[in-house]
Amino acid sequence: MDFTNPAACLDLLQKLHPIDTARTHATLLQITEALQLASPAPNQHLEVLEAAREAIACSQNERARCYTSQALPPDSEENTILQQVLRLWQVLSRSYAQIARRDAAAGTLDDQRALLAQRRTHYAGMALFEYFRAKRAVPAGCWAEIHASHASALHAGVDRVRVPDSLNEVWHAQSALEAYVSILLTDIANPYGRSARELSWVIRWAQRFAPYCSVNAAEEDAKPAAYGVDLNADVGLRPLGLLPQTPTRLRFDGSTLASQIQAVLAQFKHGTKPASLGLGTDCSTDASARLLLSLYRPWGRGTAGRRFPRRHSEGRLQLSSDWLTTGFAIEGSVFKQPRSENQIHRLREDISLLTFGERAPEVDTPQHEHQRHQREAERLGLEYELWDMLDQSVAGFRLQRHAQGERLGHHQLVGIRPPDSDRFLLGDLSWLMYRADGTLEAGVEILPGIPRVVAVRQAGQKNSRAPYQQGFMLPASAALKTPATLLLPSLWYGPGKMIDVHRDEKTHLVRLGRLIRRGMNYDLCAFEAAEPSPT
Structure with a gap:
């Protein structure tokens, strides 16, 4: 198969087998890499890349599933798949830049300048997101490439021009500036502290809320706590007070976004579902509200000092x-x-x-x-x-x-x-x-408090003879204003659910209160005493 022939590549894209994910992904990588090296006519190169976009997005997501649930060590078997996924994102970004550069003199794609800029920035950001998804440190040069993409769009004067983008689930269109802003938003959303599901929401919501943010030249009297970025640096957003005052220093403003988040949270209280607000059909109202609250400060109010200083x-x-x-x-x-x-x-x-x-207790x-x-x-x-x-x-x-x-x-x-x-x-x-x-x-x-091990089981007639499982109990703290809590095995929590708790040769029946936190392998919840359980 001649992967350097655009017409042959278009024909092959029609014959891909989506079920065979590994083979499809390998074929897409071969096509994009071969065309980048061959440098066919810019309009033909662009046609192939645009025709492959949906297949690439699906294939990349499927391949990434094997490493997004846990932090990925560099020496793991799945690391090879990560490198393949990264290569494809990077080849795509550089290919759109190559097309724009090669067509600059001919001008046959003048009406596609904005699209080329948006695609280049979007795919440069997708490579960054892949490091976040795998919980891997971002290597040198990754941010520099993202900033170069935005600088190029600025120089061409097409950064604010919206172009069709079927992969944008909310707007179905995006400008190069909005693609750049969505990358910045994702970076300041604590990506290494998000689960795979939360991070996928953050990436989607960053596209959803990007139009409500701006990136402009930083004034000399700008607040030091406001976010800014230096296009000549190799890092993301930083407090403006830490950036040198250079012509390439830009100020990020999310104040309008803060109002948008407040409006969404208010609509949640009136029963509006996340899907109708463009947040996605896979988001529950409670989970969406919790995540949006955690994003309100970094996305809408700028930087903040640490609550507890480190030493x-x-x-x-x-x-x-x-x-x-x-x-x-x-x-x-x-x-x-x-x-x-x-x-x-x-x-x-x-x-x-x-x-x-009877044994005498040991004192040691x-x-x-x-x-x-x-x-x-x-x-x-x-x-x-x-x-x-x-x-x-x-x-x-x-x-x-x-x-x-x-x-x-x-x-x-x-x-x-x-x-x-x-x-x-x-x-x-x-x-x-x-x-x-x-x-x-x-x-x-x-988790505050000295923990104790307890035996727990779900109470009820069907579970009266069920074996106990190990759980943990944490005491209440008046100083921290935290209630006594139980740590139960994952997915045990239910509001008002009854639990038998055995400790010190006694069994107590407790009723679960609010869910304080749901971890990967545990539910942390408040509780209150109920009627004694027969033992």
Whole structure:
């Protein structure tokens, strides 16, 4: 097959098999790379790229599914697929730039200048998004290419001209400036701290809200806290106060967008569904409202200082990512079914007490307790990873791991023991990012309170004989104004649901209150006491 022949490529696009994703993706990559090298007539090159757009979008999304659920290590098998996806986005962006450059003298595509600029910027941004989706650090040169795309559109005077774009789900049209703004919005939306589903919403919503933002030359008296960008730099938005005053410095203004977000949130309160507001058919009202609230400040109000200042830290801490191992780390023993729920086990323990007498409680120092805990963990084959601390705040830690370890997911529950603590605490992996050398960086938000292991099961007639599962309980904090909470296995939560909680040889029936957080493998919810459950 001659992939350098535009007519043959158009014919081949009609024969692609969408079910065979890998083969289709390989063919699309061959077509785009071959045409970029062959440099056919600009109008013919453009015709092939435009005809392939929908197939490329579908194929890229399907290929990326294998690595978007967890942070992707550079040495993983899926990394090859990531590199193929990145290559296709980059080839597309550079191909549209090549077409514009080669046609500059002839002028046969003068009426397509705006489209070429929008496509170039859009695909340069898609490469950036792929790093976000894989939780990988953005390499040098990626932002420079995005800024060069926008600078080119500015120079040509076509940055504000809207062109048809069937892949834009809301407007079905977009300008090069709006494509650029949507990239900037996605970057400041904490992309490494979003789940795959949330990030897909953020990318879509950034296109939805881009028309309400502006990017203009920065005034000398502009507020230092406002966002800005330097087209000659290789980074995204930064506070204007940190950027040098150069002709290439631009000011980002999202103040109109802040009003739009407020209007959307107000319509949610009146029962309007997200789909009717252009947010997508896969978004629930509650989830959309929570995500929009988290985007309101960065998208509409500019930069803000950290709520809790960080301070540099050194040392290593232990981290457990396994649910049962975390329970052992906290309790010092492996989770077992409550005695009252297992009559045979209870009889054996009673016979043991009659034969050998009741054991006297052991009193030991925290250091000896920790050493005994470590020996028992080794005997059971339970392992803790050692992570280096980079800095910490009241809210949590920034950590890094150089060695290979468990694949971790966004908002996964973990147990950590800081070097200055005798206890394990519970934390939530708030963000993850792999660097090119394989170093994994992570943010861990500490869940406040000393956790306790409890046995939990869903109450009710059908579950009265069901086995218990391990859960965790965190105490209320008057200082932090947080209620007592339960951490239950994922998707257990339901408003008003009844749960049996067994602890200290007693079983209590509790009623679940509000859902505070839903993580990758847990539900964190408030609760209140209900009528005692029979034991």
